[in-house]
Amino acid sequence: MATQTDYYATLECARDADGATLKSAYRKLAMKWHPDRNPGDASAEARFKAINEAYDCLKDPQKRAAYDRYGHEAFTQGMNGGGPFGGGRGGDGFADIGDIFETIFGSAFGGGGQPRQQTRRGADLRYDMQVTLEEAFHGKSTEIEIEVSQSCETCDGSGATPGTSERQCNLCHGMGSVRAKQGLFVIERPCPTCNGRGTVIENPCRSCRGEGRVDKAQTLKVDIPAGVDTGTRIRLSGKGEAGQRGAPPGDLYIFLHVKPHTLFEREGTTLGTRVPVSFTTAALGGCVEIPDLDGSTNRLEIPAGIQSGKQLRIRGAGMPVLQGRGRGDMVAEIIVETPTKLSRRQKEILEEFKATETGEECPESRSFFAKLKDAFGG
Numbered sequence: 001m002a003t004q005t006d007y008y009a010t011l012e013c014a015r016d017a018d019g020a021t022l023k024s025a026y027r028k029l030a031m032k033w034h035p036d037r038n039p040g041d042a043s044a045e046a047r048f049k050a051i052n053e054a055y056d057c058l059k060d061p062q063k064r065a066a067y068d069r070y071g072h073e074a075f076t077q078g079m080n081g082g083g084p085f086g087g088g089r090g091g092d093g094f095a096d097i098g099d100i101f102e103t104i105f106g107s108a109f110g111g112g113g114q115p116r117q118q119t120r121r122g123a124d125l126r127y128d129m130q131v132t133l134e135e136a137f138h139g140k141s142t143e144i145e146i147e148v149s150q151s152c153e154t155c156d157g158s159g160a161t162p163g164t165s166e167r168q169c170n171l172c173h174g175m176g177s178v179r180a181k182q183g184l185f186v187i188e189r190p191c192p193t194c195n196g197r198g199t200v201i202e203n204p205c206r207s208c209r210g211e212g213r214v215d216k217a218q219t220l221k222v223d224i225p226a227g228v229d230t231g232t233r234i235r236l237s238g239k240g241e242a243g244q245r246g247a248p249p250g251d252l253y254i255f256l257h258v259k260p261h262t263l264f265e266r267e268g269t270t271l272g273t274r275v276p277v278s279f280t281t282a283a284l285g286g287c288v289e290i291p292d293l294d295g296s297t298n299r300l301e302i303p304a305g306i307q308s309g310k311q312l313r314i315r316g317a318g319m320p321v322l323q324g325r326g327r328g329d330m331v332a333e334i335i336v337e338t339p340t341k342l343s344r345r346q347k348e349i350l351e352e353f354k355a356t357e358t359g360e361e362c363p364e365s366r367s368f369f370a371k372l373k374d375a376f377g378g
Helices: 021-034 040-058 062-072 094-109 133-138 278-284 344-355 363-373
Strands: 125-131 140-151 177-182 185-190 213-224 233-236 254-257 265-267 270-278 287-291 297-302 311-314 330-337
Touching: 021 040, 040 062, 125 140, 140 254, 185 297, 213 233, 213 254, 270 278, 278 287, 278 311, 278 330, 297 311, 297 330
Parallel strands: 125 254, 270 330
Antiparallel strands: 140 213, 177 185, 233 254, 265 270, 287 297, 311 330
């Protein structure tokens, strides 16, 4: 059997090198020995493949741990071998126990011997978007630009150089899993060589380095329905991260955040606002106009004798019901404003009014002072 070069020596790194050091060394060597930079040089191409093989193993913590413990034997002993990942019959008989468990529990201990491949769906992504209260009221269509991994156009997402294809994994023989002996039990784990796929790529695509996907900026249209609120989530199916080697993509979730408004406070479909009125309007009654988010105005009738803190409701003047019909209500809290600047004539009128007061005009004040008198004995 041909002697295999140590992976750490291939990457020119110490065995205790961290992930960042390994990655830096890999990039430097891959650039130096890339076939595009060494056209027609078979030795450079072989060196490039060896560098990729070494880094593919050492960048994965599980593969690296297996390699550090068992060396190349960790990946050359097949399903029927006697190595650390083997479960064969040539050893100490533990495979018979595995066969018994497989018979009882089925696929959990080997899937009945049928090859299986694990395709990893792309990850779901999150995008946070701010909208104004007016935009939440009317809804809108907008565009966003995000950078996300997409299927590689060069290899059509396969990860293999065009014209080549994947081959069956030599370690798991297409099963996608290997067995490891632990005491009296045989434990099944995803194959460390093919990551559970059952196949490996010998000639990785140069555009995506065998991943089957590349990062690209894309512009997406987002339709925001009327009535959305902070926390509303919009799902764009299939617009998340591309899956590995042709696996289905994930989804993109748009999380909305409604900006605070200068006039209204929102609670569900209800809009709240504070409406200051003069003390004469509060005493005599009247009306005020409040703007509506639809561009119109709402006429609010102020009953005579209203007090600060009183809430008046305008039906159907609130926010639209999301994915439904109708609108909520608007609640106006009345704030009676005491004048701070009075002309001489206004003061004279108020003095005249004060002189005619009997106490019946303000029953709350009269009741309060009566309670004080009773509490403190006059």
